[in-house]
Every structure is written in structure tokens, then in C-alpha cells.
Amino acid sequence: MxxxxxxxxxxxxxxxxxxxxxxxxxxxxxxxxxxxxxxxxxxxxxxxxxxxxxxxxxxxxxxxxxxxxxxxxxxxxxxxxxxxxxxxxxxxxxxxxxxxxxxxxxxxxxxxxxxxxxxxxxxxxxxxxxxxxxxxxxxxxEPRLRWRGVMLDVARHFQPKDFVLKMIDRAWLHRLNVIQLHLTDDQGWRYEIPSRPKLTEIGSWRAETVIGHAREDRGFDGTPHGGHYSVSDLREIASYARERHIMIVPEVNLPGHARAVLAAYPELGAGQNKPVSPTFGVFEEVLEPTQAALDFALEAYTAIGEVFDGPFVHIGGDEVPMTQWESSPIAKALMEKEGLEDVRGVQAWFTEAFCAHLHAMGKRVIGWDEILDGGAPAEAAVAVWRTQAYVEKALEAGHEVLVSPQSHVYFDHYEGEDEGEPLRIHGLTSVEKVAGWDPAPDGVDESKILGAQCQLWSEYLPHPRDVEYAAFPRMAVFAEVAWTSREVRAAEPVLDRLPEHLERLHAMGIGYRPLEGPKPWQQGGSGRYRRFDWAFTEPEAE
Structure with missing residues (x-):
């Protein structure tokens, strides 16, 4: 038979x-x-x-x-x-x-x-x-989209190198072709630059971590958390991915999300002298628009661009507060010198310099959709994480677009309505929601869509087992959305095949979320990982 x-x-x-x-x-x-x-x-x-x-x-x-x-x-x-x-x-x-x-x-x-x-x-x-x-x-x-990626946030919670290698293999099995490594943020700097030793001595660890959700008031755990990848570690990751024809896209997120940088080198900011952040959110500390800060950023991009030989480097650029620059005499002087009418032009000044430097290295820049706000060079690709309006804005400005909206492919959102679901940032992204999503809906010029990517932000994913539960089986469903044509998806619904696919995930030792809900040992319980909901409004459907 x-x-x-x-x-x-x-x-x-x-x-x-x-x-x-x-x-x-x-x-x-x-x-x-x-x-x-x-x-x-x-x-x-x-x-x-x-x-x-x-x-x-x-x-x-x-x-x-x-x-x-x-x-x-x-x-x-x-x-x-x-x-x-x-x-x-x-x-x-x-x-x-x-x-x-x-x-x-x-x-x-x-x-x-x-x-x-x-x-x-x-x-x-x-x-x-x-x-x-x-x-x-x-x-x-043949795949539908060129870029079919998953982003691993190793900054908020450091993930060991061996787990990164496992995730490369899991991406490969699902015919994904990009792993984006989110290497820097307010909560930690995760890669070695030998000429900047304080980044790993100071910036790669925090003294403690908030208990539960950052919006709660449950104090801190008093336990140091940290880690970083040596240059040799990064070269191993690069080689491992290259063998499998997986592209590693390193992300160095600047000029915002800079608390870890400024904890190590406070002179690159406004001198607040704050430690690496023990909690999560958006913070006012940013790089000051000085030559020293710009030189640091370019040095950081050079170091990571020399390790990973893929064509793309991600410059971040999301959630950059303007508060510090609005009151900064240095920023004011730059605006007068460059003829910038709006303080958002300060970020654009950084973005243009980053793009020019990486272009000279033979790299293409990609950044989060906030780089559009003050203007970005046309050759920069834009990763849209907000709404469909930013996809259209980026396309109108002549950019290629990586579609990765939080409404459908942010896998740090809750997997289901179950009260036992472990702590997540907010939202609801079920496997059914992922399966029903189209990264290039009618009316969008698909030739300008670079691809699609799912995100594993790790504020509330402290261990590999937590990443696995958040990723699977949603990442498998996402892989189909990014690879398979709409016609075949309609004729062969992925959810019909998913139960059999879970046998593969089990054989690989992946701690996936069962379709019926979490096992007792996967639940958040009543402790530090208990579910916490707050009034979050989903963006409009795309």
C-alpha cells in the first residue's frame, strides 16, 4: 500500500x-x-x-x-x-x-x-x-521567496554556540536559508572585538534580570547573566552555516538600544554612566553623534562583516528615542552643520554613514523599518516589523522589503489562549494564524519583496528549551508560508500535515509546543514564568 x-x-x-x-x-x-x-x-x-x-x-x-x-x-x-x-x-x-x-x-x-x-x-x-x-x-x-529567515535574539538572553548550531540545522531541514543573529542590545553585547575589550569585560553581562514581565513589579533575581561569542566561535558558526548554504546575517543594533555599549564606553553617549540594563523595554540612552561614536560603530561593523562573508549586515535602527538628541548641544551642532531640519535626521546621519562604510566592504545594509523615518539610502533593504503601511512606504521609496510583521511572525507572542502558557511579551500568534498569513498579498509587487522572516525575541526566552517551545511548530508552518506557492498551500493545507511533522521534531529532541497546548512541565505555572497579560492592541490585519 x-x-x-x-x-x-x-x-x-x-x-x-x-x-x-x-x-x-x-x-x-x-x-x-x-x-x-x-x-x-x-x-x-x-x-x-x-x-x-x-x-x-x-x-x-x-x-x-x-x-x-x-x-x-x-x-x-x-x-x-x-x-x-x-x-x-x-x-x-x-x-x-x-x-x-x-x-x-x-x-x-x-x-x-x-x-x-x-x-x-x-x-x-x-x-x-x-x-x-x-x-x-x-x-x-523551487522556493517562492529569496529570503526565508529566522531571527535569534542572543542579546536579551545569551544562547550557547552549540544551540545556535542546532538551530542552523533545524532551519536547514525546513528549507529556510537565513539565520539573523541579534547580537547587541541594552541587555548585553554578545561578540568579541579584540580592540574593544570592555565590550566583553563589562558589556556582555548584567548583574541581574527582572523577575517576570518587565511591566510587573516583582523585583530582580540577583543572578548575573551573560556570555559572548569569541571570534573563533563566530567563525565556527559561519563555517557551519556555509556548509549547509545558510546565510548568517549579523545584526549590530545602533545607534539606539545602546545601554550595553555605553556601560562599557560611557564617553560614546551623554555620560549617563548606567549599567547594562537588567530589565526590558526602550531606553533613552543612544550614541551621541560624535566622531568617536561613529568610529566605534564602524569598527564594530567592520569586525562582524569580516567574519561573516554573506552579502548582508543588519544595522538595527529600531526604537531610537530622540529625547537625548533633542537636548544635546552636540546633536544641535550636527544639525546646523548638516542642514538637518528634524532631529530624526541625526539617526539618518548615522544610517547613511553605516551604509557607506558597509557598501565599501562589499556588503548590503538592511535595517528595521524605523530607518525610513529620517530617510535611508535607496540601496538599503528594509525589514518591516510594524504594519503593512510600512511595507508600502518602503516600496514607494524604492527599497527592497523583508516582511516580518509582529502581528504574524513574532514568536515571542503567546502561542494560545491557555492560561498555562508560559510568559510572553504580549499578543497571540497561533499556528493557524501563521498558516493563514501571506507575506506578499494581492496588490504588492512580489518582485520587490526580498523575503519573509520570523522573529524569536528572547526577553522571556531565557533557555534553549524556551526558544524551542516558542519556535516550534510555528517555525515549521512559517517555512511553508515562505517557500510554497499560494496555489499549492491552498490545495495541500499545512495544518493537515503538521501532526506527522511533530514526529520529526520529537525525534530531533526539540521541546516543541503540542498542538493541544503545553504539557504540565512546559506551563508557566504560578512562579516567575507565569502568564501575564496586559492591554496590548494588535496591529490591523495585513
């Missing part, structure tokens, strides 16, 4: 046949030399979950099984990097073997992710627990 083939994201075309193929009957993984890194990665993953070790051989070599192989091949004109065509692939599983063909190695990487989902769920475990059997199938696939 032909079994149902359930994949997330759903491929654009899938034709199933009766029967299965036992991969242990194949002789090798045959690949051209430039695909050998992916071939060995696939060999290692098969060995880990099933015990099968397929050797990697040259495409033209003869193998012990008389030509029955798992073939990885590049065919056709190679597309440009970071295009949907670069991630297109063709996967054929027949009684004679497996053919995975693409025009770009990124397409091979996406096809491997699909092949792994064709295996039994237990093949995703860390030790042999399943037979290496896949159904006979023909798949033709």
Missing part, C-alpha cells in the same frame, strides 16, 4: 509511486568534486540516524552496486547566488536509485533537506534508530 508522503514545506510538484527504495541497496553517493562537501554531509547524516554509511565517489566512478547510486549532480546554467533559481532542485527516487539535480549547490542543499524528510522520522535521531528507506517519488521544487 502506498504510504502518504508528508513534507513541510510542501514541494511545488510531488508525484508519488507505489513502493519504497532501501538506500542500503545503493553502492555510493556519486557527486562531482564541488559537491563532495554536501555529499559527505549527507553520508554522515544517513550514518547517524540509520547506521548506513555510503561512501562518496566521483560521478564517473564505477561503484559496487553496478551503477545504482544516490547521485548529486549540477546541470544547466548556474544561476546567481541568493536567487530562487539557485535553490531549485529535482529529486527522483526510483527502484534504480536516487537522482538529486540542481543548477547550483544551494539547490542540492535544499534537496538533501527534502530527502531527509522522506526518511522515517526516527532517522533524524542522533544514533541509528530507523531503516534507510524512502518512498518512490518525483519532486520538482
Amino acid at each position: 502506498q504510504r502518504r508522503i508528508s513534507l513541510i514545506p510542501q514541494p511545488q510538484q510531488l508525484t508519488a509511486a507505489d513502493g519504497d527504495l532501501d538506500l542500503s541497496t545503493l553502492g555510493a553517493i556519486a557527486a562531482a568534486p564541488d559537491l563532495h562537501p554536501l555529499a559527505w554531509l549527507l553520508s554522515d547524516l544517513l550514518n547517524r540516524g540509520t547506521g548506513l554509511r555510503l561512501p562518496v565517489v566521483q560521478s564517473t566512478a564505477k561503484d559496487p552496486a553496478g551503477g545504482r547510486v544516490l547521485r548529486l549532480a549540477l546541470e544547466g546554467h548556474r544561476p546567481e547566488d541568493f536567487t530562487t533559481a539557485a535553490e531549485a532542485y529535482r529529486l527522483d527516487v526510483t527502484p534504480e536509485g536516487v537522482d538529486l539535480v540542481a543548477a547550483h549547490p544551494a539547490g542540492i542543499a535544499r534537496g538533501i533537506a527534502t530527502l531527509r524528510q522522506l526518511l522515517p522520522a526516527d532517522a533524524l535521531r542522533e544514533a541509528p534508530a530507523a531503516e534507510p528507506v524512502v518512498p518512490l517519488v518525483q519532486i520538482r521544487d
Whole structure:
């Protein structure tokens, strides 16, 4: 009996046949030399979950099984990097073997992710627990959007390097292609710049953290929290992602959200001499528009841009209060010198300098939609987190847009109405809400949509298990929204396939949220992680 083939994201075309193929009957993984890194990665993953070790051989070599192989091949004109065509692939599983063909190695990487989902769920475990059997199938696939990302906030609560690597693997399995690392904020600076040692000595940790929600008055825990990634850590993350054709986009959020910077180097601000923030929110402390502060920021962008070789660097730019600049003689002098009519022009001064510097490094800038308020260079991409109006504003100004509205893809919002849900910032974003969202609705020029991204802000996600619960299964549903065409999504509803997909998440050891609600040990209870609701008004539906 032909079994149902359930994949997330759903491929654009899938034709199933009766029967299965036992991969242990194949002789090798045959690949051209430039695909050998992916071939060995696939060999290692098969060995880990099933015990099968397929050797990697040259495409033209003869193998012990008389030509029955798992073939990885590049065919056709190679597309440009970071295009949907670069991630297109063709996967054929027949009684004679497996053919995975693409025009770009990124397409091979996406096809491997699909092949792994064709295996039994237990093949995703860390030790042999399943037979290496896949159904006979023909798949033709290509993503809808170029950028399909997830943002990890490692600033509010530091997450260890090993967990970042796990999240890269989980993104890969779901055919996502971007991990944004939110590396700096008021609550901590998370990467090493050897020439600026105080960033890690002082700025990377806080003395304590607020108990419960920042809007409550429950005091502080008295426990230091901190951590940072060394240059070697960052290079490992970059290399790990590169092998899987995942782009790391580092975010250094300036000129606002600067409390950790100013705790280390108070001379770069207005001299408030405040510590790294132990609570969450928006704070008035910003970089002063001095040459010293600008030099620091450019040094910070240079350091991170040299580690991650992807084309994008995120400059942040969100929630920058104007209060300090409104009363600053330094800001006033800059406005007079530059002919700035509005204090928002001070942020635009920083943004323009950041863009020029990173452009000279061969990088593209992306920033949160607030960079539009004072004006931003047209070549800067804009990540819209507020409402549809900002998507339209950015498009009208000539920017490419990354669509990531808090109303649908902020996974620090509550997962459900259950009173037992653990503490979140506010809001409600269920899997059903994510499944019903369209990042490029009718009336929007989809060619100008850079892509879509979900966000895992970590104010109330202190540990990896908390991130997992917030992320899954919503991140899996988001992956389908970003990859699969509207027509296929309508014909093959993702929520119908989600229960089977949870078996994969379980096999991978992911502490996901069950569809029916949290398990007793996942609930917030009556302690520091108890649910706290306040009068938050959702933005209008997009």
C-alpha cells in the first residue's frame, strides 16, 4: 500500500509511486568534486540516524552496486547566488536509485533537506534508530521567496554556540536559508572585538534580570547573566552555516538600544554612566553623534562583516528615542552643520554613514523599518516589523522589503489562549494564524519583496528549551508560508500535515509546543514564568 508522503514545506510538484527504495541497496553517493562537501554531509547524516554509511565517489566512478547510486549532480546554467533559481532542485527516487539535480549547490542543499524528510522520522535521531528507506517519488521544487529567515535574539538572553548550531540545522531541514543573529542590545553585547575589550569585560553581562514581565513589579533575581561569542566561535558558526548554504546575517543594533555599549564606553553617549540594563523595554540612552561614536560603530561593523562573508549586515535602527538628541548641544551642532531640519535626521546621519562604510566592504545594509523615518539610502533593504503601511512606504521609496510583521511572525507572542502558557511579551500568534498569513498579498509587487522572516525575541526566552517551545511548530508552518506557492498551500493545507511533522521534531529532541497546548512541565505555572497579560492592541490585519 502506498504510504502518504508528508513534507513541510510542501514541494511545488510531488508525484508519488507505489513502493519504497532501501538506500542500503545503493553502492555510493556519486557527486562531482564541488559537491563532495554536501555529499559527505549527507553520508554522515544517513550514518547517524540509520547506521548506513555510503561512501562518496566521483560521478564517473564505477561503484559496487553496478551503477545504482544516490547521485548529486549540477546541470544547466548556474544561476546567481541568493536567487530562487539557485535553490531549485529535482529529486527522483526510483527502484534504480536516487537522482538529486540542481543548477547550483544551494539547490542540492535544499534537496538533501527534502530527502531527509522522506526518511522515517526516527532517522533524524542522533544514533541509528530507523531503516534507510524512502518512498518512490518525483519532486520538482523551487522556493517562492529569496529570503526565508529566522531571527535569534542572543542579546536579551545569551544562547550557547552549540544551540545556535542546532538551530542552523533545524532551519536547514525546513528549507529556510537565513539565520539573523541579534547580537547587541541594552541587555548585553554578545561578540568579541579584540580592540574593544570592555565590550566583553563589562558589556556582555548584567548583574541581574527582572523577575517576570518587565511591566510587573516583582523585583530582580540577583543572578548575573551573560556570555559572548569569541571570534573563533563566530567563525565556527559561519563555517557551519556555509556548509549547509545558510546565510548568517549579523545584526549590530545602533545607534539606539545602546545601554550595553555605553556601560562599557560611557564617553560614546551623554555620560549617563548606567549599567547594562537588567530589565526590558526602550531606553533613552543612544550614541551621541560624535566622531568617536561613529568610529566605534564602524569598527564594530567592520569586525562582524569580516567574519561573516554573506552579502548582508543588519544595522538595527529600531526604537531610537530622540529625547537625548533633542537636548544635546552636540546633536544641535550636527544639525546646523548638516542642514538637518528634524532631529530624526541625526539617526539618518548615522544610517547613511553605516551604509557607506558597509557598501565599501562589499556588503548590503538592511535595517528595521524605523530607518525610513529620517530617510535611508535607496540601496538599503528594509525589514518591516510594524504594519503593512510600512511595507508600502518602503516600496514607494524604492527599497527592497523583508516582511516580518509582529502581528504574524513574532514568536515571542503567546502561542494560545491557555492560561498555562508560559510568559510572553504580549499578543497571540497561533499556528493557524501563521498558516493563514501571506507575506506578499494581492496588490504588492512580489518582485520587490526580498523575503519573509520570523522573529524569536528572547526577553522571556531565557533557555534553549524556551526558544524551542516558542519556535516550534510555528517555525515549521512559517517555512511553508515562505517557500510554497499560494496555489499549492491552498490545495495541500499545512495544518493537515503538521501532526506527522511533530514526529520529526520529537525525534530531533526539540521541546516543541503540542498542538493541544503545553504539557504540565512546559506551563508557566504560578512562579516567575507565569502568564501575564496586559492591554496590548494588535496591529490591523495585513
